[in-house]
Amino acid sequence: MKIKIAIAGYGNLGRGVECAIKQNPDTELYGVFTRRAPETVKTLTGAAVYHIDDILNHKENIDALIICGGSATDLPTQTPYHEEHFNVVDSFDTHAKIPEHFSNVDKTAKKGKKIAMISVGWDPGMFSLNRLYAEAILPNGNDYTFWGKGVSQGHSDAIRRIDGVIDARQYTIPVEAAIESVRKGENPTLSTRQKHTRECFVVAEEGADLKRIETEIKTMPNYFADYDTTVHFITMEEMKQNHSGIPHGGMVLRSGKTGLNNENTHIIEYSLRLDSNPEFTSSVLLAYARAAYRMNKEGLSGCKTVFDVAPCYLSPASNEDLRKRLL
């Protein structure tokens, strides 16, 4: 019996889950649920499309529902609505609001005796896990998270809102010297500016004041003002040719000391280099959908995060096989 997965929301993340299901033979895609008119949505693999308002009619056919909306607007309202009826997985990534999201979701999930797995992906997600494991092993130390090189959708959108800008792509780039200092065990104190730089590729309207656009970008509070930012003006053709991918990545490092007098230094480093940010995130979501379904079958319910999931639940392989092959 395959695990029947449904997708709510059909953007990059939804398409990523659809592709991931093809690679995981213990899962199958039951269908895509959308707020658009279903007949206008064409799926990559020909999967069935339903309107989101009809989802309760499909309740008995869905083992886990992966919510593929955006954190800011969709997830806070969607996840608590659905998780009374379904095992759900989301990628809620507004770090500061996770405790609030957790407590909202926990209540209804427990009421419906379902599992709601929140904040799944790579950060939050795999990076969070690595921060936890590393801190538990090396309590006397510091951790460092670097992002990139990769496209930040939020920063790209912020540039696109500037008058005279047609299109934009922003890359977040970790500062190599900062990473090297951490790797050497120097435990540096790093300012925002010392950790990352921002590189922007901008297509401007003909005749636009490029100097003004560049200044508006570089002085934008929260997004750019605290960083060393470079701006390149390019043609739409160059944009399409060289900047159409959505790569990302980054690393979590922990540098810690052990020994009677803290005489030994250890460096733990976890890094990701991703051709497609949404497809990797989707792959993590699907593994945790498997876990949510299996944990719920064992009688567990309520809100869970990656911290609450024993790794064996993520794999379709038996525990015997995992011990034999991977331990």
Next chain:
Amino acid sequence: MKIKIAIAGYGNLGRGVECAIKQNPDTELYGVFTRRAPETVKTLTGAAVYHIDDILNHKENIDALIICGGSATDLPTQTPYHEEHFNVVDSFDTHAKIPEHFSNVDKTAKKGKKIAMISVGWDPGMFSLNRLYAEAILPNGNDYTFWGKGVSQGHSDAIRRIDGVIDARQYTIPVEAAIESVRKGENPTLSTRQKHTRECFVVAEEGADLKRIETEIKTMPNYFADYDTTVHFITMEEMKQNHSGIPHGGMVLRSGKTGLNNENTHIIEYSLRLDSNPEFTSSVLLAYARAAYRMNKEGLSGCKTVFDVAPCYLSPASNEDLRKRLL
């Protein structure tokens, strides 16, 4: 109430656990149990020393027992003996014999309603975890484990057994070109020789036939014959000055494809650089001793591995705090 830890066996690993307990204020060292005459053993921190034969008299005072013996001889007999009476943690690392060790231990641990956590450390241990997580996320891919640069005790011992050798230290070194190929997503097929080289530092007896020793090392089956090996003869003084540490490390990489037509490549890399192999292993053992104790308090019993432990059990922090700080 602190978690009361006992140590069985007082070598490098036992001393490492003793130091790690100092860094973890929710734990305390109840005592060290040894096969030697207790009065001959002096602990680093002045901890109490008892004879191992008396350990059952201390049963009520010990929350978790960390077995710090060697895999080959001590662990297969020690762990199944103790885990009927204690929550135990060991670092059993003979990969091929893990399934057998698991089933022996599982029976008695269940009988005693205790948790026995086996094969804890970094490989098996943290590396195993990373193989599992990465395979579950990227099922269409390959994983690669490299070890080093670091001292292999087994290989150093093998050289010391050669006639005319006084002391020896062997470093396992990963081949940079192989790592780079994996990082590029080339999915190489790598022979033993292509993955690691071996570098040996040897102190020979005066007048010994150095040519013969070098040949004996390089042609030694299993240990060296399948590798490119270099041998350096040095003085005992150089050995003490430059090769007294026990550094180690390594990395687990997974390269996997996603997308409708496998068009996107992702690289997951986990690496360790350790000044002291036994102290890092000890730090992992202590975190899993905490988990064993907590899981047992919740009513769980039987043999467990790192695959069965939800990450939150490893940290002394509350789940709320973990979500707030690390998710």
